[in-house]
């Protein structure tokens with residue numbers, strides 16, 4: 029079965045990047061100490077612009093952006109895997125990377141592939157330095173999994189476009205500088221629902237863009253509603269081709285589905301669970317820890333194989349969906365296991381353990397929704413198997 | 417995979433497919449013709465170093481052939497012979513011709529005591545195809561020393577049994593069996609049989625999962641109900657996607673573990689790979705049978721060759737519970753802050 033072939037290839041091995049890994053670990057420890065923080069909670073949902081700028085200053089953002097645009101992509105191969113090392117170290121530490129996460133993971137590759145020269149010049153250096161934050165403008169009130177049903181309209185006017193409509197669930201729109209919004213630029217053609225969609229760059233500080241908070245069930249202000257009220261953008265705000273938005277969005281999603289962010293969201297809890305169980309866990313706790321450890325190890329091995337394909341310039345959409353499906357299911361299982369380990373013989377629960385457990389229980393439902401639901405991913409896999 | 421190993425894999429696959437599509441023995445019956453075919457093709461020598469008459473391939477290069485043994489549910493101790501030969505060669509012991517096997521282990525070891533010209537071995541041995549093999553490789557312990565033993569099992573009174581897969585498993589109770597000095601080698605690595613056995617099984621399981629996926633996806637496209645192929649029902653698609661994910665996970669895990677076949681320090685990787693192969697097999701088998709309906713529950717249909725072996729192999733060289741307990745203990749000993757460095761070591 030060709031779908032499995034990349035996972036049977038020679039294993040990707042990151043041990044050559046040991047020195048970089050050590051450097052990142054040292055940096056993270058320094059940053060924590062400097063900020064007087066014992067432990068980070070919240071992983072890539074934590075927003076801290078100054079932390080992202082510190083990452084950028086070290087050259088650890090924009091590792092896939094060419095030097096000509098302020099990035100650090102190597103001229104030869106090796107870039108994807110080096111970047112992977114940085115990403116997984118930062119995530120495993122639970123560092124607050126939300127400000128740079130979306131822009132570095134998907135906006136930059138999107139702009140690199142489809143943006144105009146002027147857009148690249150204007151935006152990529154800011155992404156690489158960690159002080160430009162992007163939001164994703166896809167979902168709408170009546171358009172979730174069925175993205176092509178979106179209704180936000182961009183109408184051609186003299187010198188540009190007028191945008192009207194509503195985006196929802198927009199992560200950190202209230203803190204971000206730019207949004208890349210997918211809009212309808214010609215009426216729905218029922219024979220090709222994916223036609224007539226276009227991506228636009230939106231300056232989120234404009235007055236005709238109204239951003240209001242949507243408080244999530246954990247009580248955080250994470251996502252937003254964003255309303256465009258006769259919002260004018262000039263012609264140079266179009267990203268890629270007018271009418272070519274669907275294809276661009278699909279390739280954008282491929283960047284976001286196989287990385288370590290898809291299995292490390294609850295890793296800090298796993299660490300504190302091991303601490304709580306102590307050096308001599310009872311039989312139940314030992315098995316539970318071993319089960320989670322084996323699983324995350326294997327998912328990481330898969331994720332690395334996909335990174336190997338990305339390194340070769342391939343677009344492994346289906347393979348990435350496999351990783352994300354397993355990864356998010358794993359992340360969601362961690363708090364459930366931790367609750368039981370907490371009741372094992374001799375478990376010693378810290379305040380941090382309890383805080384992480386509460387945080388994760390309240391956030392796990394979102395893991396298999398954001399960036400494409402579990403059912404949508406499995407649909408992609410089924411297509412890869414030739415079933416649909 | 418380079419050209420040579422691809423060729424080797426193709427040859428092994430063709431040979432197994434040709435033989436097994438035509439005839440498959442009843443449970444527990446020795447398939448002499450299959451054995452002869454694979455022996456003539458040199459498969460049992462694959463893992464041997466050149467000095468011992470093998471091809472000197474790195475274990476990772478043998479992936480395709482080892483996985484094919486699972487993919488075609490080969491009903492003969494080919495993997496066991498490969499492993500036995502490699503273990504003997506690595507410890508400077510001779511490998512006789514013919515089928516060989518390896519003691520299934522994760523439990524108490526055999527004990528040995530020194531005599532003037534060799535060793536006396538006592539304890540229980542359980543091994544695949546023990547009654548059909550010339551020799552069996554097993555670990556024994558003598559006053560804290562680890563011994564790798566070549567037991568000539570040909571003449572011994574083996575109690576025959578069958579595993580869940582229908583493949584023969586034999587048991588003997590040794591009570592001071594005399595082994596000559598040249599059948600025993602001392603080693604520092606008391607878990608080499610367990611570790612390498614677990615890796616080989618994990619690879620076979622990945623191969624079998626690959627075949628379960630192909631068979632089940634293929635069946636869903638052919639079988640029509642309510643006027644449509646099963647594959648067009650979303651409930652079926654979602655299950656097959658999950659099956660594919662489990663098979664991919666077991667593949668990545670086993671392939672990585674195979675890379676560390678010769679590394680005594682790779683207990684972490686082995687524990688993770690074998691236990692995850694078991695987890696994947698449990699889920700995959702359940703899905704495959706559900707999607708197949710009643711036909712998959714028959715002796716006649718080929719799914720059971722794969723699923724029964726997966727269930728049997730789950731238990732051999734350490735079950736999920738066994739390896740998860742060991743892995744969890746290992747993690748606990750290194751402490752919470754050692755978890756990430758262990759996971760991200762390569």
Ligand SMILES: Cc1cc2nc3c(=O)[nH]c(=O)nc-3n(C[C@H](O)[C@H](O)[C@H](O)COP(=O)(O)OP(=O)(O)OC[C@H]3O[C@@H](n4cnc5c(N)ncnc54)[C@H](O)[C@@H]3O)c2cc1C
Nearest residue numbers: 164165166167172173197198199394397398399400401403
């Ligand atoms: C924390 C968080 C952050 C987010 N951030 C952003 C963001 O920054 N930008 C953005 O654009 N969006 C964002 N989203 C939105 C996210 O992309 C959507 O939630 C997702 O695409 C699903 O859409 P929906 O919520 O409308 O659910 P629906 O599409 O209504 O789905 C509800 C349920 O029905 C299932 N379902 C739907 N269609 C089918 C089908 N054909 N077959 C089977 N099952 C189906 C789904 O899988 C799901 O289980 C975010 C979501 C969350 C939870």
